[in-house]
Amino acid sequence: MDENQLKPSLFGISQSNRDFTQKECWGKNQFNSSFPASLACYMYSCGIKPVYIKLNKSLKTVHEKIDVAEIFGEIPLSEKLFFAFESDYVPYRKLVIGKLPRVDLVTLNISQGDSCLKCMEIKLTALPDNSTYKLSEDKYGCEIVVRPDTIIYLALSIVSKLQNQKQNIIQYLESAFSNIEDLTKIKYVLPKIPEIINAIDNLLLNYIDLQSPLVMQPVWKTVGKTSKLFTNCLDMFIWSDFAFTRLFFDVAKKKIKSEESINRYTRTVIWLAKMLYDFGTSGKINHQSIIDNYTYNTKNDKAFAINGISTYAYMASPELRTPRIKKEEIRNIILGGGQNYLSPERRFDAIVLSNPEIFDESLKDI
Numbered sequence: 001m002d003e004n005q006l007k008p009s010l011f012g013i014s015q016s017n018r019d020f021t022q023k024e025c026w027g028k029n030q031f032n033s034s035f036p037a038s039l040a041c042y043m044y045s046c047g048i049k050p051v052y053i054k055l056n057k058s059l060k061t062v063h064e065k066i067d068v069a070e071i072f073g074e075i076p077l078s079e080k081l082f083f084a085f086e087s088d089y090v091p092y093r094k095l096v097i098g099k100l101p102r103v104d105l106v107t108l109n110i111s112q113g114d115s116c117l118k119c120m121e122i123k124l125t126a127l128p129d130n131s132t133y134k135l136s137e138d139k140y141g142c143e144i145v146v147r148p149d150t151i152i153y154l155a156l157s158i159v160s161k162l163q164n165q166k167q168n169i170i171q172y173l174e175s176a177f178s179n180i181e182d183l184t185k186i187k188y189v190l191p192k193i194p195e196i197i198n199a200i201d202n203l204l205l206n207y208i209d210l211q212s213p214l215v216m217q218p219v220w221k222t223v224g225k226t227s228k229l230f231t232n233c234l235d236m237f238i239w240s241d242f243a244f245t246r247l248f249f250d251v252a253k254k255k256i257k258s259e260e261s262i263n264r265y266t267r268t269v270i271w272l273a274k275m276l277y278d279f280g281t282s283g284k285i286n287h288q289s290i291i292d293n294y295t296y297n298t299k300n301d302k303a304f305a306i307n308g309i310s311t312y313a314y315m316a317s318p319e320l321r322t323p324r325i326k327k328e329e330i331r332n333i334i335l336g337g338g339q340n341y342l343s344p345e346r347r348f349d350a351i352v353l354s355n356p357e358i359f360d361e362s363l364k365d366i
Contacts, residue, residue: 008338010034012041012076015110016083026341031348033085033104033122035333036218040236041076042333043325044068050216050236051319055243057208059201061314066238071213072107073117081117082108089119092156095163095279097286101149105216120216121150124348127221127320129308134224138321141308142219144247151268151303152287154214155275157241159285161210169280172203177277183270186262186296193256193266196273197249203276204242211242220348221323227354234330235323237315245272246314247306262296264304270294271303330358 009020018025018034025034043050044067052066074081084106093100104122108114128140162169176195181188204211217237221230251265262270271294275285291300312320330352339352339359352358 006336008336010038011333013038013083023341028343032124036122036124036216038333039218040068044076048324050238052238053243054240061243061246080109080111082110090116095156097284098288103153122216124218127219132308141312143307145305146303148291148303151271154241155272157214159279166280172199173277211240213238214241215239215244227351229327229355231327232323233327234325235319248304267296268303
């Protein structure tokens with residue numbers, strides 16, 4: 001046996017800023033980003049492409065398949081590929097005022113002076129969630145919780161493609177912003193929300209061919225709320241930057257007619273619009289100022305959350321009903337006894353520990 005296989009490790013993550021032989025690199029936060037990256041590498045080795053959720057010209061999400069090499073910007077398992085977890089994406093530094101927040105994963109090419117390749121936000125999600133566990137198995141859905149930093153990277157992903165099109169951004173958004181007396185006041189902003197949404201929709205449509213992967217969302221499937229994994233329990237969805245906007249745009253469109261306040265979804269629309277507009281006018285995004293100043297009486301610890309009943313509409317697919325990676329394959333991803341370093345305070349960590357037959361076939365019938 002390869003000596004490295006005796007050490008705790010994750011499949012495909014041979015070069016990274018985490019040392020998986022150390023217990024601290026299997027902690028509650030680290031595992032939620034490193035395991036998905038490893039899962040993607042494993043899927044690539046099996047010839048399985050993640051589901052790619054994209055936006056079409058009707059502003060609806062559609063499913064395609066995407067090669068993991070396109071997500072990472074380099075062939076997985078390549079000696080050139082380095083995984084930098086919880087790092088900032090250096091090419092975006094020039095687009096912001098102040099410090100650029102960290103993103104879950106940055107891939108680098110170490111043969112080219114550690115040049116940045118891609119950046120991804122990662123959301124490891126349970127299937128089903130609290131809103132769908134009582135439904136039939138074919139209706140299971142995942143909750144997605146979105147932090148403000150994800151919206152910052154969403155904005156940066158969009159404007160990075162339009163650095164020579166600033167005037168076009170202004171043209172789309174100018175009328176929506178020009179007559180708002182005070183953007184911090186709900187009474188002035190609320191009537192303009194439909195126009196702001198429409199302006200961004202039109203901007204996205206104009207550049208629809210430029211959308212690119214932004215969010216990696218692996219799903220792990222259990223029997224209801226139990227700790228028992230289905231035989232087919234793991235798969236992966238990738239959201240494009242443009243498609244990801246639907247998670248809060250569609251809710252904002254529905255609620256705007258019936259509400260007299262600004263909810264988290266609508267506020268996130270405003271955050272994104274303001275970031276895009278400011279980039280158009282100045283070439284920079286003061287992201288922290290926007291998130292701090294445009295709160296509308298709502299805490300800004302998270303952007304928004306959307307439950308499984310709602311995400312099901314975007315994710316429904318054969319892969320959601322029957323994930324393509326089987327439970328016993330987890331032992332091909334978590335290697336060298338790494339499962340013994342997991343902290344059971346995190347739900348998926350606990351699930352792996354609760355299914356010891358994955359790693360020991362003699363326990364299968366127990």
